[in-house]
Amino acid sequence: MKKLKHMLGNAYLALVFVFLYAPIVTLIVYSFNEGRGRKWQGFSGRWYEELFHSAQIGDAVSNTLTIALLSALIATVIGVISCLGLQALRGKARNVYLALNNIPLLNSDLVTGLSLMLAFIAVGVTFGYSTVLLAHISFNVPYVIMNVMPRLRQMNQSTYEAALDLGARPVQAFFKVLVPEIMPGVISGFLMAFTMSLDDFIITHFTKGPGINTISTLIYSEIRRGIKPSMNALSTIMFISAIILLVLTNISPKGSKTEVKYI
Amino acid sequence: MKRNVIFAAFLIAALSIVVMAACGGSGNKQENNVLKVYNWGDYIDEELIGEFEEETGIKVIYDTFSTNEEMYPRIEADSSLYDVVCPSEYMVKKMMENDLLMPLDWSKLSNKDNLNQTYMKILSDFIDPDNKYMVPYCWGTVGILYNTKLVDDVVDSWDILWDEKYSGSILMQDSVRDAFMVAEKKLGYSLNTTDPGELEECMELLKAQYPLVKAYVIDEVRDKMIAGDAALGVIYSGEYLYSKNENPDLAYAIPKEGTNVWYDGWVITKNSKNADAAHKWIDFMLRADVAARNFDYITYPTPNKAAEEFIDKDILSDPAVFPDDKIISEKCEMYLYLGKDAENEYYELWKKVK
């Protein structure tokens, strides 16, 4: 009986596994297809060649990475600073602050993207790299706060004050006592912000300017234009980079108590 | 601890990428001779962009749109976003009326005599009096591309797009004016009608067609027809030549009820930051050899008379690519700009179709 159950469980896992990977495997296989269509016409690396020669895709990749990194970094700094301040707030002020912070988390990307676009237009900024970056920082900060705040709350307040009493300067106390304590939260907040920015399409779609593309917006316009085999090649490369990145960031020591936060 | 080390390494690598990219980025920005071009997707031989950059030393930022309606709000929001844009004639009119365009300085266009004056006159009569703003780039008709292996009937009327026999095998245009044009012409109305009764009738007709339609498409229509996925597709005449080369079973027909004849052309935006470069761009595209090479690539009919001597005679005599002047003048209409209210009316009705 127990064995049967075990088998059923495994069969279920296998089924979901197939559902998750079938489309990705097809993409990878097609990326080596000589022809443009959906018929197999022989093995070829021409779409990879085309991919690497396209300046557009190169630009999009570098935009995506720099925006993700910059926005995650800046959001982390802003997030940590405001967490420190937030901890000192009490009562109503604190609730309002947290409610404001939660709006982008609860609201749909569509509304967030549109509202930012309207605001940028009202101020009269030229749409471009900087508007995308600002938008990304805005939706990233809440993720950082969400990750750092619980750490800060768990931490014993008196350790920091004890350090001050023992003669540490505030800066020293901050870096030597506080930072190590909240570091796991900061890291997972940063990573979450980074991935959110990497994967975002809708908000970028509404806040980007001429000639600026991220991978997502480029794929969108390419796919809408018809079958593009070089997109299959791009998928394959992104899938492999995702594996590498995940392996790198998740070989964590056993003692770590952070939750699985892959998003 | 190990996690922290990996994280630090990751951060350092990341930061260096950012710094490198920032340097690269600022390098681009320092070039002040930049021209921002906004054109339809897949509507130019991209090698020509490189040649233009080499010849003039102007850096081109090239961006694309897929419908006139998608392009317009961006320019309306900030007309300095791009220097040269390539809208269709009715959109040029709309941009003129909303003061988004800069008048051309024809003296800067040394190749202006290459243009076929017939078209200049048509544009001057209907759209752009005295040709102040628009330099035509391509022109053509809207018709039906069909697969002779999948269609046995004679294709000479829009009616075939309502034939139950081809249910699930019809591709319609996903652009408001083009979709309504088909219904308007089928019913014998003007494609510029603003009569609420007529429009309502067209909407009902398109709604009746909805279940037969495989998909509403823009640029994908070509690939799908080439692949043999659909029997009939509404398409711009310029796509025909390319499609036929890829799949010889395809044929193009201009329905007997008439259709839309359109002109796409270069215009310079009102607040262009580099009008000088914009003129150079237009002049470059007017060069006979450039226009001919571009035609070979995009296969959209060119209004460039001088370019014709570089083009294959068989193609010039193919009525699907270069239709008879008579057909054009008797059966075809241009889109006119109908004003904001009528435009909204079209769009509201279009939403009801889907």
Next chain:
Amino acid sequence: MNKRKLLSLPYLIWMIGFTVIPLLMILWYGFQGKNGGFTLEHILAIGRPEHLGPLLVSLLLSVICTVVCLLIAYPLALILRKAGLKRSSFVIFIFILPMWMNFLLRTYAWLNLLDDGGLVYVFLQKLGYKGNIVGTYGAILLGMVYNYLPFMVLPLYNAMTKIDDNTLNAARDLGANERQVNFRVIMPLTFPGIVSGVTMVFVPSLTTFVVSDLLGGRKIFLIGNIIEQEFSTASNWNLGAGLSFVLMIFILLSMAVLNHYDTLGEEDDG
């Protein structure tokens, strides 16, 4: 200690600039009439059939999508939990990985399978199915479930790993059978996970315009498509803003209801 409060100021200003004012802009456009006056026209426009239809379809699809995701993800998370795997284990890794693919590429992958000549299409044709797959509600639903499933798996799995083995063993010792353990112990304890999973799936599937754009053959308009088109092609920003305002209120209300159930669940545990 009081000086520390000041540290919260910069982000407060940021939030006003990048959250509050942008939302006010939506209000401003949404309530602005033709000649600049105040109007409710764009808000009430949601009641017109060409908007209400897509809204109801979106609602239906996103509810079905959420339920299907829950039905697939719950047993999955339960099996993974009971297998007693370590958090960083390879199996968990495998079920998270697809999520790291770009959202658009994931959708595009399905387009490859469902569109003419794709494997699923050819297979269904052989089985005797006639007609298109792309351009049907089924295709859109499939794309939604595929894209948002990980958002359901993760919170559920996280909630389950928090349950102490001893609690389960205690229940068993007290005579509960496996079914009772599942439904009377694990289920209530994972309720917060369910709520956050439901939130993370429901909101994006309700407002998506990408999945319907790519897998709907542009035959099917969801409310997301309507709003996106008002801005990008119809250039009727007032109407677009009005409709997005309604959508936003709708989302926030459903969040409030969900959170209400969330706290109810917690009370039950206690």
